[in-house]
Amino acid sequence: MGKRGVKAKASSEMVTSNCSENETRCDAEDALSTLRDDLIVDKVTSNISKVLDSKIHEVIKPINELTEKFDNLIERMGTVEQRVSDLEDVTATSEPRIAALETQLKKAMERLESFENQSRRQNVRIIGLKEGAEGRAPVDFFKKWIPEVLGLQQGAITVDRAHRTGPPMRLTGTEGPRAVLVRLHHYTDTQKILQAARAKCTVNTEAGKVSFYQDFSAEVVRKRKESVNAREALREAGIKYSFLYPAIIKIFNPDGTNISLATIQDVKDYVSKLPRPK
CATH class of the missing domain: 3.30.70.1820 (L1 transposable element, RRM domain)
Structure with missing residues (x-):
């Protein structure tokens, strides 16, 4: 091989060596760039996660509190429903007794009122x-x-x-x-x-x-006052009647029959059927 061949070979080896170094440098730069990008992404992701965690915590906290309250409310409602059910059961068994006591009380009050009016x-x-x-x-x-x-x-x-x-x-x-x-x-x-x-x-x-x-007693006076207007209407219509104890209106019909009106509703119904004065 001559001198020119040796120089060409050396030049070729130098070019090859320079290319290898450039490739290595490029690979290193790419690796550094990739590492830098990964670090940036990791940092951004970490920051975003922290912000999201903070915001989510702010949202979840009241939701958890509401959930707790709802759970307590549901538990209390269950207790109330049970109590209502128990009361309904007790009421169902007590209703006949209460009705009987009301009947007895009514009779006792009527007897008491009767005794009071007898004393008067x-x-x-x-x-x-x-x-x-x-x-x-x-x-x-x-x-x-x-x-x-x-x-x-x-x-x-x-x-x-x-x-x-x-x-x-x-x-x-x-x-x-x-x-x-x-x-x-x-x-x-x-x-x-x-x-x-x-x-x-x-x-x-x-x-x-x-x-x-x-x-009369106050109760009898009250009952009698209720029929004041009705009795006035009977007098205006020329209806003969008598006012009996406690507040019964006895109507004397022209045909000789009698009608006893014991309640104010009976009296009102009878008066409503009377012919109106012209």
Whole structure:
């Protein structure tokens, strides 16, 4: 081989060596670039994960709290439902007993009211008498005054007690005199007074117009007040009737038959069928 061949061979070897070094350098640079990219990706991913974890924690925390509350609520609702079911069972077994007790209580109240009104049978309630007209001896006053205004025989009645009912007018602010409650010794005296008062219709005295009524319990008075308008309609229609205890309206028909209206609804139904005045 000549000198030119040796130089060519050496030049070729140098080129080959330079290419190998360049390739190695390129590979190293690629590796470094890939490593750098991986580090960047890892860092970005780590940051994103931290941010997401923080945000998700903020969302999950109230959700967990709500879930806990819902669980507690469901548990309490289950307890309530069980209690309601137990109460329903108890009520179902108690209803017959309660109904029986209500029936017994109603009967007891009716008997009590009946006893109260029986104890009032000897009382007469006087409305419209001027305050103070009876003076300081009301028993002596009414023993003499009642027969005079009703046209009864003197000394025909025996009065046990007499007094005004309710608080004084200055305390209540109401107008008009308070009612007078007169307790007769005999029930027959009460009947005489009420019959005489009905016969006179209007009782006028020096102290003004007065009215005599039988004394009833508050419940009977309430029941009787309910039929005031109905009784007025019966009178306007020319219907003959009597007003019986406790609040029964007995209708006397022209054909001789009678009808008893025991409840206010019966009375209203009967009045609604009456012909209207022209």
